[in-house]
Amino acid sequence: MCSGRVDLEFILRAFANGMDGVFVGGCRLGECNYITHGNYHALNTVLLAKRILEHIGLNPERLQVAFMSSGEGLVFAREVDKFNQKVRELGPLATGEGADLLEVKAKLEAVRQLIPYIKVSERDKLSTPLKSEELYDSLFTLDEVESLLEEPLSYYIDPDKCQACGICARRCPVQAIEGAKGQVHVIDQDLCIKCGTCHEACPDRFGAVEELAGGAEVPPPLPPDQRSLPAKGGQS
């Protein structure tokens, strides 16, 4: 397993569990135990997670990434000691920041719900190897994370355009789209992970799936009894 396997969710989950600090260790950058150089990905995940922490009012220094070879036990010990010291200075999670722990946990939980959306939106940046430390700070900005988390896109099926072809429902990876033959399809906004697969899958000639800008109100779904499409092929 590579440090690149460290998922954004691992980090957020640890904090949501009340951990005061999270340390991610990986092989030295540029020296991959595999050939994948997944440690660059781990670095970017950590940089993003730091901004997320900052956004929800936690000190980003509670999260630390360090790179060392398997032969550098002393480096590891030194890094962990330093980090341990740091976390002690920062005090317990949330209270150290003068925030309310339950509130922080709720915010972390809300971010966790958005992980698929975050991964889709930041895919390119997450997989770009940063070759110099000067680039670390600017990879993700606080503003960017703010709009990402506070104003996520939404997807909505326009009942006037939907032809009930069912493609979107079949493609949806989380089965968030309700619909049947001859019935206008509807996205369950609670289940939707905002991955955009339906938007992409809806045939161009219908163009029924709309991408709603961040913060926009999603129109309420049609009541189930009004979803039937008019029968095709004229009157019978």
Place this chain on the structure above:
Amino acid sequence: MEGSVGDFTISLTKKPRYVVEDACTGCTTCVEYCPVEYPDRFNQGISDNKAVHIYFAQAIPLIAYIDESCIYLKEKKCRICENVCQANAIDFHQKPEKLQIKVGAVVLAPGYDVYDPAVKEEYGYGRIPNVVTSMDYERLLCATGPYDGEILRSSDKTHPHNVAWIQCIGSRRVTEGDNPYCSSVCCTYTQKQVILTKDHHADAQCTVFHNDVRSYGKDFERYYQNTAALSDTRFIRSYVSIVGENPDNHNVILRYATPDQGVKEEEFDLVVLSVGLNPPADNERLAEMFGLELNQYGFCKGVPFNPMDTGAPGVYVSGAFQGPMDIPESVFGASAAGSQTGELLDYRRDKLTREREYPEEKDVSGEEPRIGVFVCHCGANIGRVVDVPATVEFAKSLPNVVYAQEQLFSCATNSAKEITDMIQEKGLNRVVVAACSPRTLEPLFRDTLREAGLNQYYYDMANIREHCSWCHSKEKEQSTIKAQDITRMSVARACLLGPLQEIDLPVNKAALVVGGGIAGMTAALSIAEQGHEVFLVEKADELGGLARRIHDTLDGLDVPAFVDELAEKVFKNPAVRVYTGATITEATGYVGNFVTKLQSKRGETEIKHGVTVVATGSAVYEPSEYLYGQDERVLTHLELEERLAEGDEGLADSDSVAMIQCVGCRNEEHNYCSRICCGESVKNAIKLKEQKPERDVFILYRDMRTYGLMEDYYRQASEMGVRFVRYEPEQPPQVEAAESDEGKPVLRISLPDYVLGDDIAIDADYVTLAAAVVPGPDNVEISGLFGAALGEDGFFKEAHVKLRPVEFATQGVYLCGAAHYPKHIPETINQAYGAAGRALTMLSRDIVTVSGSVCEVKQDACMGCKACLEACSYDAIQMRKTKGGPKAVVNPVLCKGDGLCNACCPTGAIYLKHFTDEELFSQIDAYADQGDILEQIDAAVNQ
């Protein structure tokens, strides 16, 4: 030994152990009751052991034996052990047993003996209690040592806080009772001891009295720097005499001299003699029995250009019987001797092998988890810090744990048997061993599960040694809590583990060797001699590599003739196909099944091969210092060697030559020692003196690193009048064009002289530079093509310095020669045979097994975004069209289980088996549970 090569009969006498091997469980009850206390030889006689005892904590097999101090054996009294042994394992009727073994070849690996400083009064050993040898000290430092890892001095059993090491004890001395050669390993082991001393006592003062510091091994220069940078640590370049003992406190008084303070005396709590290596004590008997020749110091003489070959047919040598060497070198040599044995006996390979049989695997996937937890003491390694019994009790309280016990060494054969037995007796379907790092022993324990008919992936290892007892040895209570946390996390994960199946792949029997220098040619020939097709690829138009620029070795061997002969053998061998002028354009595939494309003089070729050997060599630094390139009288050492070989007239007429060592290395840019330059310069200096004895030859050096038996040539050069002048990197020599007093144009070198304490100037006709060996220019590209890791200095990095020194972390890819690190020709040959030996362990198989821990895709959850496909460097993922849109699929054979794709997947559709989200979440959550409990306790206490 009787018979001849291919058909030897070896007669052995096996001494009685007085313990029945199969019956002894290693429980050590007998040791407890044995009344005879006798100095423990393994612990250097510092502490006592019993007449019946286990030799040392990791002995294999881990069972007792009775030594000659037993009073029953001496006086026919006692027999207590026999009465207390519940396994009835004591057997005083055992007699020496005569055995005869039929073998085709013999590998001699008798190791070395430690120099005994007691032979010389002046070392004070045995006379002054607080003077110990480095081997004594090694045991004192060790957790299983005489005082369980406490450093205590013999006179008063107090902790020494001011320790001195004296280097070169018994080595590099021509006086009676000492060895003239350098023992090669002492500089670095002393540095290790300094670091460990500081680990034991952070405030300890450490002083090393040394001659040259010979950090010539890979990464040793940095190690030396790190040691020297420790607080209260001094490296003092001075001869030392042991004056005696302060009668009041038993401290040891040393006398030494420094340039600024002159001769002075200083007291130390403890003095460690860094003793050298002797040949094995029974070397002469071995030589006679196996028909081999010894050199003047009693090491195996061997055959020129083949350090493993004793010269006696079918008899090979590995390790320090070749001469002083450290562990990685010994391991190269061991694989190398193995490869040569393989060449000899290839015609009957596999005739004596047996297929391992396992019981049929039980399907327990429908059962509730029934977890067994085995907590290891690791002798004292864990048990001394972590409360093991308390951890066992804790484990029993965890959900789904139906059984838990402690073990002295879980890795011992009897412990593994115990695990197998318990799986069957208690109906366990998951096992957690809380012990050491899975890196070393996970395969062993997985095998243990297979032996019990369980799928091997129902196993998890809780690392409570490296991650706990070793790093928190001073915080015992906290360590116990942490060990319990780690165990709880493991148990949580174990509940979710599933059975996984491994895949068997065929192995292509051909090898690709990249690089046609001495290393590549040697490896290619050894592999070919064992019946495998070899593709040898060389970038240049001819074979030979950098060795083409070397004319002879320090001991006078003819290098061009050797290289020509080697190349001829390569061309004549029908199993070796040579591609010169070649560039590798593409390399794909995986262990056993690589495909490499190359462009060469033969055109474009696609090669299918099962293994790859990287032997791409190194390059030479192009100096920019000391007027090189500006003044034609400044040469590199290789250019000097070439001119000497050509009989260059200008050089022949010269009256004075000065050589400057460490040009372009041991600095910030190349922070390592190039290893070969000291020997190279001494060789050239001797030649210059032989050519014209009245010529002045100077070698300006930082440390002369003529390690091992090369020391003789250093001494010879000195005796011939070569003058050695030391310089410090802070004040390097200055070279300028000038005129001598006689008005002759010269190169003037000025530098401080640390012996005279004044600046000196040397006028030379030629200045030669020991230009560094630098990583090959194509290393980065080769690294990318074959997944061959590079180290900090740009040389290729082996998977493990000692355990896997000739292979890469990427399975099926091997390493040898100067691509790994600069080395002398015999060392290159040693390692090249070593790489061939390791490659053969793969090539000689018909199948290679691929891990079951690979990725798979939950089709429904896949959104077809290709994030995984882009993340995968092994081309293991492809898209497949389905009714539900494009979906990713994984080729399990190509997947290496890094799991990067998992982190990239937005929906969690792709998952790495054995490291699934659920399994890892369970660990993260299991840790937090305890945190919640602690919080509640805190809250309760505060109320």
